[in-house]
Amino acid sequence: VIVGKSVNIIGENKTGTILDRTYYGGYAFIIQANDVVVTNFTIRQSDGVDIYGAKNVTIYGCIIEGGTIICDNSQNIVFFDNELPQMFIEESTCSVHNNSFINYDYIHIWRSDCSIRNNSFGYYGGIEIRGWYLEDFIQDIEDNDILGKPIYYFLNQSGMVIDNWDVGQLILVNCNDFEIKNLSISYASAAIEIAYSSNINITENAISNS
Numbered sequence: 376v377i378v379g380k381s382v383n384i385i386g387e388n389k390t391g392t393i394l395d396r397t398y399y400g401g402y403a404f405i406i407q408a409n410d411v412v413v414t415n416f417t418i419r420q421s422d423g424v425d426i427y428g429a430k431n432v433t434i435y436g437c438i439i440e441g442g443t444i445i446c447d448n449s450q451n452i453v454f455f456d457n458e459l460p461q462m463f464i465e466e467s468t469c470s471v472h473n474n475s476f477i478n479y480d481y482i483h484i485w486r487s488d489c490s491i492r493n494n495s496f497g498y499y500g501g502i503e504i505r506g507w508y509l510e511d512f513i514q515d516i517e518d519n520d521i522l523g524k525p526i527y528y529f530l531n532q533s534g535m536v537i538d539n540w541d542v543g544q545l546i547l548v549n550c551n552d553f554e555i556k557n558l559s560i561s562y563a564s565a566a567i568e569i570a571y572s573s574n575i576n577i578t579e580n581a582i583s584n585s
Contacts, residue, residue: 378406386415389436395419406432423460426452464489476500481564490515501544501564502526512548512570521563547572556580
């Protein structure tokens, strides 16, 4: 479905309204318009959802099985209360709140401005941030978890000791003088990510399947 104009696409309920391509190949929705809402669908056997050059798009109350969510060069894109596959956010502003991600699904952020809150990830899930400059790594990340273990995002912090914490993933941005020890981190897409930081001492940790 190519969405080229402002529209609300509303299913009766997310488990009973099914968009099934019967075979993989092609996106279920390609959204290229502003002011679009998609809700109450199960999407199966597709390449996912592609949002390009759009503004004010909201997807909520959906189950998207397989494929990929792509947000590219788009503004004010909102996902909440969904079951989602892996997500690539590139040069966009995006809010991802109160979603669940199945195993092997994660959020990849490239040079974007994102709010990532209250999401749960399965095996090999988590958040990966990439970019060229410090500002690319500054995000709003709070209250997320991998298999019930919290994702910690620290920005502009110094002089901390993280010792024997229960950690699903650890992200440090513009931090210094950290001591990280006695952690057991497993099944994260990236167990520890460090950007624009100095004097980070990582010792005696057990990191596996990441």
